[in-house]
Amino acid sequence: MKAAIIGGTGYGAIELIRLIQNHPHLEIGTVVSNSQSGTNFSDSYPHLSNIVNISLEKFDAEEISKQNDIVFLATPSGVSSKLVPELIDKGIKVIDLSGDFRLRSQNEYETWYKHTAPAEEYLSKAVYGLSEIYPEKIKEADLIANPGCYPTATTLGLLPILKANLADKKSIIIDAKSGVSGAGRGLSLTSHFAEINENIKAYKLGAHQHIPEIEQVLKDETGSLITVSFSTHLVPMNRGIMITAYVNLTGNISTSEVNELYREFYENQPFVRVRPIGIYPATKEVQGSNYCDIGLHVDPRTNRLTIVSVIDNLVKGAAGQAIQNVNIMNNWDVTTGLDSIPMYP
């Protein structure tokens, strides 16, 4: 299958290129760049020299749908919503990496994203692509709203204990940290070297656009309205997300029982690895891979469960999960093209 990528010079697109090059059933078709059309891709990214020898093109929905079988949108929120209708109307399947089609409520989207919401007609076509939880819907989808990086790590970490009805739903706290590539390639004051190096910074407290996304998944999966305290921090590393979630338990359950519950929940999921008791995951242990690693600890003094969940924001948090969804849509083995070992150290 030929895959088109829009937003060609961004970090999400570059990660898609890396993964598609290693995928036995996918081939890079059109790569669209708003800012660099007409140039050779390896001029912008010399690490692709002699590997990806293509020229960057202008957006043309007609040509894209003629020449490709699937489209990945690696464009910012507010941009994807404008491109999706044209593409979907041409009959091509779309995987959108942005937040534009993740929230079902237009009002909620406008409140948190501060852009005009996508048209209801297209919003209602979108399937939320959390691969481990919604494979049946993903199989049938024409438009996938690929999940956000923080919501992927968070919901995979929280769902087993919530679905077992063992958690207090009113007091969940999520402490989240991300490397700087999570903010994309664009230049900004908050991500330049002197601001980020040797520094940790909290940002968007109570205002992060991933809060309603997390709450939407938790409500869909438990039937209860769950509000979370969600605090994001920028940390001085390139890749990686760690969320540490604190959950008050409603019954007496030990670390080993919780561990067993998580292992059973993810028994047939190759990309979620539940760590043995006492061994907690680190971002470097999933770097460059599609894994989400989860560590668990119950403190019997507080009857509180601590969940540590790590992903690579550009892989399981973006391009890797997008490819995982394409595998599901095509009935290919879910690990196809995604079996690379994490880069360590």
Ligand SMILES: NC(=O)C1=CN([C@@H]2O[C@H](COP(=O)(O)OP(=O)(O)OC[C@H]3O[C@@H](n4cnc5c(N)ncnc54)[C@H](OP(=O)(O)O)[C@@H]3O)[C@@H](O)[C@H]2O)C=CC1
């Ligand atoms: N970085 C991450 O870890 C994650 C990112 N995401 C989401 O994935 C999407 C891509 O992210 P990422 O690659 O990191 O972002 P980048 O900022 O690195 O890249 C986005 C690219 O989109 C293109 N673009 C920017 N503005 C416009 C515009 N007005 N019209 C058309 N194209 C435009 C540009 O490429 P060009 O000029 O070549 O067209 C730009 O390089 C975003 O929606 C992001 O929120 C989701 C999960 C994780």
Ligand SMILES: CC(=O)N[C@@H](CCC(=O)OP(=O)(O)O)C(=O)O
């Ligand atoms: C480190 C950093 O800045 N990360 C970004 C994640 C962006 C993202 O994935 O945004 P969408 O949900 O709009 O796709 C943030 O916190 O906003």
